[in-house]
Amino acid sequence: MVIFLLILLGIPIFGWLQYRQAHSLENLTRPSFSGFEWNAFKLELRVLSLRSALFEAQMRQDTPQLIEQVSTQYSLFFAHMSSIDNGESREAMQDAPIFQTVLAQAHAFVKQADPVLESVSPTPDYPAMQLLLDQVDSLHANVHRLVIEAHSRRYLQSSQLIQEVTALGNYLLVLSSVVLVLGIGWGVSAMRNLSLTLQRQQQFKELYLHSSFHASHDFLTGLANRRLLYDQLQHALASSKRHNAYGAVILIDLDNFKPINDTYGHDAGDMLLVEVAKRMKNCVRDVDTVARLGGDEFAVLLGQINGPAEDVNGTVSMVSQKLLDALSAPYLLTPLGQKAEPGGIRHVCTASVGVAVFFKDELSADQIIKAADAAMYRAKQLGGNRSERAT
């Protein structure tokens, strides 16, 4: 009798529990952009358009419309900053330390930009524009970090959710087994919920895998990281085999990088690395991969290089020389808060370059990277600012 009463009472309680679980799963699975993420993206877009407007204005040096465009972009940027500063979204973002840095940097930028933009019409002050452009670049690097941090949060959140969903799934499994053993009709609905849970668990796993941007990119420069370079190299080897085309890996290690860290601090070193990344990307095609392997070591993967071996050698030498020239040009850096040198920091550093050409899958990815590394080491031993080919 007592057992019968317990089962009778247990059924509605169990039903209620099922209902709660189904609903909490609904909430867990609903994808949403957090205010943090959304604002980070909007800010990055705004800084990017501000940058390109400033850049155009500087390049063309003529039309008042461009100055107008810069001013418009600037006002939009300013409006966006103020809305973040005052609005609800700040609540969501303020616990991220990087957000505070970006906000402070943006305010410093706005303070500096105001008088410049007032003076640009009708005779633009181009050195001042250049200064603004540098500031926007530095701001952009930080906003980029903010976006990556937003990605990471999403990633962490989803991995946490996977654990939660897995725990719920296990709980449901035990409950439904008990209910099935008791032979109660609720077992059917429990099983349905279980399969729903497992399905959602799978969706979360996919979400988790897809938010892997930060797992394959370098945090500072946004370039591919070592792992992505290896993946791309594997693809390039397969494609080289299919199309009978050559390819090459160029490893680049900066010479004389450490002194900038030692003299001006890591912020200045970081700015230089961001500038190096930008210069390297300008030297190659969009289809080629530029990666940062760590510290001051970078790599370029030239995918399909068409033509006979002599032409391929010519192309690879041309790209290596282009990289050497681009990287050895002086770096003019203006980290915010830098007081030591009013005109900014001028630093010269060259690069040591090692090249390994590959054809089909004669060598493995590891062997190619090792060969390029040995050639790069030779270039460094020979005094740097030069390129050596793998033997």
Ligand SMILES: Nc1nc2c(ncn2[C@@H]2O[C@H](COP(=O)(O)OP(=O)(O)OP(=O)(O)O)[C@@H](O)[C@H]2O)c(=O)[nH]1
């Ligand atoms: N600013 C900054 N510095 C870094 C980062 N990662 C590594 N480093 C520094 O980069 C430096 C690399 O050292 P080295 O390779 O000896 O520098 P180098 O002066 O170019 O020396 P050679 O390569 O021998 O020509 C070290 O001081 C590291 O602390 C980073 O993300 N940011």
